[in-house]
Amino acid sequence: MSLLQVKDISHAYRSSKRLWRSGSLTAVLSKVSFAIEPGQCLGLLGTSGAGKSTLGKVILGMERPRQGRVIFQGHDLYNVDPQTARLLRRDLQVVFQDCYSSVNPRMTAEQIIAEPLDNYENLTRVDRKRRVGELLEAVGLKAADMQRYPHTFSGGQLQRINIARAIALKPKLIVLDEPVSSLDMVNQTRILTLLSELKATLGLSYLFITHDVKAAHVISDSLAVMKEGRIVELCSDKNQLAASTHPAVCELYASVLPEHPRDRLLGREASGPTSP
Numbered sequence: 511m512s513l514l515q516v517k518d519i520s521h522a523y524r525s526s527k528r529l530w531r532s533g534s535l536t537a538v539l540s541k542v543s544f545a546i547e548p549g550q551c552l553g554l555l556g557t558s559g560a561g562k563s564t565l566g567k568v569i570l571g572m573e574r575p576r577q578g579r580v581i582f583q584g585h586d587l588y589n590v591d592p593q594t595a596r597l598l599r600r601d602l603q604v605v606f607q608d609c610y611s612s613v614n615p616r617m618t619a620e621q622i623i624a625e626p627l628d629n630y631e632n633l634t635r636v637d638r639k640r641r642v643g644e645l646l647e648a649v650g651l652k653a654a655d656m657q658r659y660p661h662t663f664s665g666g667q668l669q670r671i672n673i674a675r676a677i678a679l680k681p682k683l684i685v686l687d688e689p690v691s692s693l694d695m696v697n698q699t700r701i702l703t704l705l706s707e708l709k710a711t712l713g714l715s716y717l718f719i720t721h722d723v724k725a726a727h728v729i730s731d732s733l734a735v736m737k738e739g740r741i742v743e744l745c746s747d748k749n750q751l752a753a754s755t756h757p758a759v760c761e762l763y764a765s766v767l768p769e770h771p772r773d774r775l776l777g778r779e780a781s782g783p784t785s786p
């Protein structure tokens with residue numbers, strides 16, 4: 511059974527009301543369907559405004575779609591009792607692009623990472639500290655960092671803290687919404703490497719939302735391309751996507767920056783986030 515099945519999802523936003531007239535509807539997602547298998551990463555590519563983040567919110571249970579169903583671990587996410595919904599939410603986590611606005615600046619790293627543990631697990635103070643320390647080390651930081659506040663971390667370090675919080679409850683699926691887009695190239699590569707390692711060691715599944723073809727190729731098993739709210743290409747083997755002749759796919763590949771001249775001279779593979 512697939513871990514996640516997205517079935518015929520359509521969604522529209524209503525523009526703001528004016529006096530007595532109700533706002534008109536603008537379609538954002540049209541009959542979107544795909545599945546994610548356990549331990550797999552689906553890379554969801556598309557240019558700005560394609561509807562990727564809206565789809566991510568629908569899958570996270572944050573935006574009820576106007577049509578279609580999201581089946582997670584065999585349950586219809588928008589048609590379950592509150593107790594099951596709470597259990598499903600535990601297995602469904604998210605990392606957003608903006609690592610700074612994703613955390614409360616008044617909370618220490620320990621408080622940020624322990625938030626989901628406090629919601630779902632009744633740990634003693636000692637066990638809670640130990641778990642937070644282990645999670646910090648799992649994302650490449652030190653246990654001693656738990657007393658520090660967000661403003662004392664770099665963007666890359668703070669994104670590691672967001673990842674530590676996302677894996678704290680050992681979820682099944684993490685929606686990664688442009689998780690490296692606000693980082694420099696070196697940190698993009700480091701975070702993508704970390705995410706790949708965590709996927710392998712913890713058996714995680716990802717929906718990796720991005721506009722970056724190179725980054726998508728690093729971490730994904732399968733790739734989908736969205737354009738104007740529709741999936742226009744879906745390849746279960748990521749290496750097949752480059753052969754697509756769909757204009758939206760060609761546009762994405764054409765936007766990939768050429769390799770650094772030094773790498774061309776040395777005959778190396780393209781650098782940047784593709785080579786963890």
Ligand SMILES: Nc1ncnc2c1ncn2[C@@H]1O[C@H](COP(=O)(O)OP(=O)(O)OP(=O)(O)O)[C@@H](O)[C@H]1O
Pocket residue numbers: 523524538556557558559560561562563564565721
């Ligand atoms: N809450 C909202 N209310 C009204 N319209 C919205 C809302 N959220 C998004 N939209 C619109 O829906 C469309 C899709 O937006 P969405 O953020 O899902 O696209 P995206 O592919 O994630 O783009 P980006 O990569 O720029 O984040 C856009 O036209 C956007 O303006």
